[in-house]
Amino acid sequence: MSNITAADVKKLRDQTGAGMMDCKKALVEADGDYEKAIEILRTKGQKLSLKRAEREAKEGVVIAKVSDDKKSGVVIRLSCETDFVAKNQDFINFADQIASIALENLPKTKDELGALPLGPITIQDKIIEQVGVIGEKIELADYELLESELVVPYIHMGYRAGVIVGLNQDGGSVEEAGKDVAMQVAAMRPIALDKDAVDPSIIEKEIEIGKEQARQEGKPEQIIEKIALGKLNKFFQENTLLNQGFVKDNGSTVKQYLQSVDKNLTITDFKHLMLG
Known part of the structure; x- marks a missing residue:
């Protein structure tokens, strides 16, 4: 059996983030073979990942970042099981590292992001490895990409x-407006940019809800449709970003606020991720 030194254990711990005892056991099992010890720790993570696959991972962190030229932005949600892990700086740094790789490569999907390299292995394999290190379910739950003339996180x-919010113009005042709108999205949680972007199935459901509410209120059948459409318009005002009341000035909508900055300024798209 190879002589396992404290320096060997520390080197493996620095590489993998695993606990000192786990690193020592892996080195002993691998008879001092460093690469084999890493594989043993990864296998442990995979086994633990399978055991915890059905567990809920509602805690975690959400990271939003933009490129240096501010024309591309990403937002990711890295989930875990407990608030204790979510608040750990190493976990936050890990999520930030994944977001940085996303920003460098601009993958289109979450699966494409997971397949990108993080050191000698992929992001997805690194996540599995971290399951073994941390001891609870971890997953790359969501990922969104946005490209525009200006992207604000x-x-x-x-x-x-x-x-992340995309705007059709750039510049200092536009960026400040973008920050205001990004905070609006976080606070008011719009479901779409405007009424044209709302999923037709949602519109159909809201119309049916409006009709049923009108009937329960005893309204005449001949005006049920009109009442339902009125309720739908209110739904659009409350749930689509450009039509929402601007939180910093209830006297204007988000669209009107943007036009007060520049008559042609508007939002091209937005992405919003949150825990839960």
């Missing part, structure tokens, strides 16, 4: 929510 409530 916002992280809300200690990494519990993240927003």
